Amino acid sequence: MTTEAHSSDPTAAAPANRDAELISRILAGERELFHELIRPYEKSIYFAAYSILQNEQDAEDAAQEAVLKALKNLANFRAESKFSTWLITIAINEARGRLRHDRVLKFESVDQPTENEEGSFTPALITDWREVPLQALERKELREMLQSAIAGLPEIYRGVLILRDVEDMNIADTARALGVSEGVVKTRLLRARLMMQKILAPQLKSKGGSKGLFGLFRDKAGGAWF
Amino acid sequence: MVLNCKHVWDQISNYIDGEVSPEMRQAIEEHLAHCRHCAAVLDSTRNILYLIADDRTFELPVGYSERLHAKLQEEIGGE
Numbered sequence: 001m002t003t004e005a006h007s008s009d010p011t012a013a014a015p016a017n018r019d020a021e022l023i024s025r026i027l028a029g030e031r032e033l034f035h036e037l038i039r040p041y042e043k044s045i046y047f048a049a050y051s052i053l054q055n056e057q058d059a060e061d062a063a064q065e066a067v068l069k070a071l072k073n074l075a076n077f078r079a080e081s082k083f084s085t086w087l088i089t090i091a092i093n094e095a096r097g098r099l100r101h102d103r104v105l106k107f108e109s110v111d112q113p114t115e116n117e118e119g120s121f122t123p124a125l126i127t128d129w130r131e132v133p134l135q136a137l138e139r140k141e142l143r144e145m146l147q148s149a150i151a152g153l154p155e156i157y158r159g160v161l162i163l164r165d166v167e168d169m170n171i172a173d174t175a176r177a178l179g180v181s182e183g184v185v186k187t188r189l190l191r192a193r194l195m196m197q198k199i200l201a202p203q204l205k206s207k208g209g210s211k212g213l214f215g216l217f218r219d220k221a222g223g224a225w226f
Numbered sequence: 227m228v229l230n231c232k233h234v235w236d237q238i239s240n241y242i243d244g245e246v247s248p249e250m251r252q253a254i255e256e257h258l259a260h261c262r263h264c265a266a267v268l269d270s271t272r273n274i275l276y277l278i279a280d281d282r283t284f285e286l287p288v289g290y291s292e293r294l295h296a297k298l299q300e301e302i303g304g305e
Contacts, residue, residue, distance in 0.1 A: 031302045032302060034298065034302065035295055035298060035299075035302075038298075042286075042290070042291055042294060043286060046286055046290060047284060050284075056287050060287060060290055060293070060294075063290075063294065064293070064294055064297045064298075067294060067297070067298055068297070068298065068301050071298065071301060071302070121235065122235070123235055123238075123267045123271070124267070124270070125263050125266075125267070126263070126266045126267070126270060127262045127263060127266050128262070128266060129265075129266040129269040129270045129273065131269065131273050132273055132277060134276070134277070134280055136277075137277060137280050137282040137283060138282070142277070143282065143283055146274075146277055146278050146283050147283065147284070150278065161278075165275050165278055165279055166278055166279060166283075166284060168279065171243070171245075186239065186240060186245070189239050189243075190236070190238070190239035190240070193238070193239050193242070193271055193274075193275065194235065194238070194239070194271070196271070196274050196275075196278070197267060197270055197271040197274060200270075200274050201267075201270040201271075201274070204270075204274075205270075
């Protein structure tokens with residue numbers, strides 16, 4: 001993370017000004033500034049690629065390639081979209097391109113949109129949710145449980161969930177980055193979130209009482225989330 | 227507006243994002259007030275989203291940033 005005052009929140013207005021200024025200087029010849037331009041978005045690029053490729057090395061390679069392509073094509077960037085969204089779109093396209101090389105056709109059907117399936121998705125029906133505190137993330141087992149649940153989602157749901165809920169992109173930018181409508185993002189997000197709930201709520205609930213894994217459950221009662 | 231559980235599940239993601247109308251919000255909250263299942267579905271979903279958003283859940287590979295900028299520097303310096 002850069003130490004510049006305005007770069008900690010790439011979604012605020014100030015970073016857009018910062019990006020615009022950096023881009024015009026880079027295009028005028030100060031190419032070294034490209035390092036600073038991409039620094040706040042390095043993590044998002046990686047996880048956008050990872051959401052598709054599901055492999056650390058492949059995601060890193062795709063992220064590197066996306067950054068080089070962004071540098072090469074910076075003159076084509078148009079300021080009507082955010083630089084971060086444009087960059088993430090390049091990373092997603094790079095990752096998708098790599099996936100097509102590696103995958104046999106039968107797996108591609110998993111990626112076909114299923115938004116026409118408007119039927120309700122049934123969540124895990126539980127009562128009396130005992131909240132899992134953030135401190136519990138210090139437990140490796142919990143992190144693996146969360147990562148494994150996301151990895152198990154079909155790609156179209158995983159992509160939306162990672163951009164929206166892990167990277168905190170808004171719905172409009174998520175739609176633009178994935179090349180789908182905002183309505184499609186909302187539909188996929190609903191399914192992705194309920195799938196996560198269905199997979200994880202019973203697992204977390206069953207672990208909640210065990211001493212060894214989530215003793216922290218008992219220390220943090222009550223309190224609203226978000 | 228009276229909602230059943232399925233209606234609430236269909237709206238739960240938009241509700242979490244604040245993307246429902248005031249009327250829908252009120253109807254959902256009236257349902258949640260007397261339905262323990264839906265209240266637990268909402269709480270558990272929010273809790274899970276809160277956990278996956280934390281930096282500790284998904285960490286970058288060690289050295290990722292350094293390698294990325296080294297690669298970039300090769301490109302910048304090579305022209």
